[in-house]
Amino acid sequence: MNDNTRIAILGGGHGAFAHAADLSIKGLEVNLFEIPEMAETIAEVKRRGGIESEPDPSTGLKGGFGKLHKVTSDAGEAFDGVDVVFVVVPAFAQEAFAKAIAPHVKEDQVIVLSPGNFGGAIVFARVLRQHGCKPLPVLCEAQSMIYACRKSGPASVKIHGFKEGMGVAAFPSRLTGKAMSVLQKIYPKLKAAESVLWTGLSNPNPISHPTITILNAGRIEGTSGDFLFYVEGVTPAVRRVFDTLDKERMAVGAELGLKLVPNREMTKRWYRHQSVGEEMHDTSKLGVYQSIRAQKELDNRYLTEDVPYGLVPLEDMGKLVGVDTPICRSLIDLSNSLLGVDFRQTGRTLRNIGLGGMSVFQIQRLVEEGEI
Amino acid sequence: MNDNTRIAILGGGHGAFAHAADLSIKGLEVNLFEIPEMAETIAEVKRRGGIESEPDPSTGLKGGFGKLHKVTSDAGEAFDGVDVVFVVVPAFAQEAFAKAIAPHVKEDQVIVLSPGNFGGAIVFARVLRQHGCKPLPVLCEAQSMIYACRKSGPASVKIHGFKEGMGVAAFPSRLTGKAMSVLQKIYPKLKAAESVLWTGLSNPNPISHPTITILNAGRIEGTSGDFLFYVEGVTPAVRRVFDTLDKERMAVGAELGLKLVPNREMTKRWYRHQSVGEEMHDTSKLGVYQSIRAQKELDNRYLTEDVPYGLVPLEDMGKLVGVDTPICRSLIDLSNSLLGVDFRQTGRTLRNIGLGGMSVFQIQRLVEEGEI
CATH class of the missing domain: 3.40.50.720 (NAD(P)-binding Rossmann-like Domain)
Known part of the structure; x- marks a missing residue:
């Protein structure tokens, strides 16, 4: 090279x-x-x-x-x-x-x-x-x-x-x-x-996207997404829900021995040079998230990608390590009902990616060594 | 008299x-x-x-x-x-x-x-x-x-x-x-x-109110409820969620031996003389639900009454009779997170109203005879 x-x-x-x-x-x-x-x-x-x-x-x-x-x-x-x-x-x-x-x-x-x-x-x-x-x-x-x-x-x-x-x-x-x-x-x-x-377990999208989408589902479908996703869609209570979800993620990671970084802290680190604070809806003249509009319909990757490939495995890893993830579970169940699908069947569970029945130790060994 | x-x-x-x-x-x-x-x-x-x-x-x-x-x-x-x-x-x-x-x-x-x-x-x-x-x-x-x-x-x-x-x-x-x-x-x-x-188990409010509220939470908090609750807040996907929730209610009722009436059918029966169809957001010149605006804030009886006194006992009765109620559970968990409360502690569970530990038969006997 x-x-x-x-x-x-x-x-x-x-x-x-x-x-x-x-x-x-x-x-x-x-x-x-x-x-x-x-x-x-x-x-x-x-x-x-x-x-x-x-x-x-x-x-x-x-x-x-x-x-x-x-x-x-x-x-x-x-x-x-x-x-x-x-x-x-x-x-x-x-x-x-x-x-x-x-x-x-x-x-x-x-x-x-x-x-x-x-x-x-x-x-x-x-x-x-x-x-x-x-x-x-x-x-x-x-x-x-x-x-x-x-x-x-x-x-x-x-x-x-x-x-x-x-x-x-x-x-x-x-x-x-x-x-x-x-x-x-x-x-x-x-x-x-x-x-x-x-x-x-460190992609912030499954934490923010489904939460904001579901707590604004009527507005997205009713207005074809005619609002600012991170500015108007993120109110203090919405933020509270995704902070709770992020704590579930951190708890699952801790049981797996991972040093995960809280979502708010991650955003600050990534965009510090762009002067973005920890609030998604912070008014910022620099506008990383400010001008992004909502999706035109609910059948969009904010649910169809972030739920089956983000929340479904988070819930599944939670089950493996004995950490309850009620907000994660709720967002999966509501996504399934909103879209009339079953993301637990199609998404990435340990079983679906071929790691069914493995212990935490076996999974850790696999990701480190490439074999068990 | x-x-x-x-x-x-x-x-x-x-x-x-x-x-x-x-x-x-x-x-x-x-x-x-x-x-x-x-x-x-x-x-x-x-x-x-x-x-x-x-x-x-x-x-x-x-x-x-x-x-x-x-x-x-x-x-x-x-x-x-x-x-x-x-x-x-x-x-x-x-x-x-x-x-x-x-x-x-x-x-x-x-x-x-x-x-x-x-x-x-x-x-x-x-x-x-x-x-x-x-x-x-x-x-x-x-x-x-x-x-x-x-x-x-x-x-x-x-x-x-x-x-x-x-x-x-x-x-x-x-x-x-x-x-x-x-x-x-x-x-x-x-x-x-x-x-x-x-x-x-036949009050339609806990089926519609929390569903519409949670799936429009950002809009309620962000606009102080500046939209028509049943017209703009109820889109096809929102309706799908409360139909799913209503099926959970019907399933719990069936296990209790109750002849519950589906929510849509109930609304039609109640308001047939007012020419209201089964869709909440039907345009109707008669306007039972048409002009009702959303609540000004999330901390409102649509959550604070309908969740602890409607969804919490539905989930609890479901547990008693062995019927899973994932949408009901999701709406309770998201309400708790949105408002920072625990409605399962304050709401009406069988334990909280003094019927903890009773069998289905004992509860049926109680409501029919007033004693066990």
């Missing part, structure tokens, strides 16, 4: 656009890959040859046009000569991407699920193996996505926030050091995390 | 005003009583000597000024010569009223808790006994309040709806027939209900 790390970004959503634009503006060679079924999301990027980035000045990022090296739905082409891969897709799409890239992945590549969501790397490793990828690359999970962003058009993205000190762990953890030596060349302020159990 | 039944209305809220105004307009002799601590709520009524009623034409009720016989905070005065007493107060005030009236209650009086909320008559009987009332009057519970109404001023009330076929049961049930012969002179369309278990 040379100093000019070559990168592939996988996905065609908000985050993939932000990664691709920002890293190419920083001078790196970047390929953008989307699976053929979703190729429409990158069609205009392909036509224009890149993505326009519009970062908030407080992020410290440069804006402009990020010219991409390749924009493709051919995985072989996207992976050719690439050192680091960021998989910036919703949790429910991780398996499809793993399957698509399996034939092209190489052992010396570093693949980062950004974010991993709970169990993402474990699932990714299994699917890669099932599709003939052997030996595995260095697989990592980020606790969240490094950019807070929204697409502003078919080939442009607005970046509201840029996280400092975000945690990344490899699966297994013994490879985290190796991964970080590569990743910190790209994002110098990333931090090594304890394990993928830590990253899996 | 002569044909011109004399009545006392207890309370100073929306419902007490509607009862007092409507029954006096109908030509009955009506006393209005409020406990001394709350005397301010009836001060203007006392000054004017009555209450102005403004019924929606669809109710079929006459409007005008209802001149009251007595308006007082002296229970002895209020009860003198009275045949029927309607206790139209929130569940959490029932004990205070029972204590205040205990020395003045007579055996041949019929007392109706309107509504009973779960266990109201059992609690009322105990408090009357504790304060020397012996023998007890005929104690009844209504499943809900017969009027849908809101005060429009310190001595006036708007009546949006008037329920037909509302259920009433005596505690014990063996006295229901005796009570109905008196009550149907006042409200001819009241119906005899199976028992106070039926009325306790």
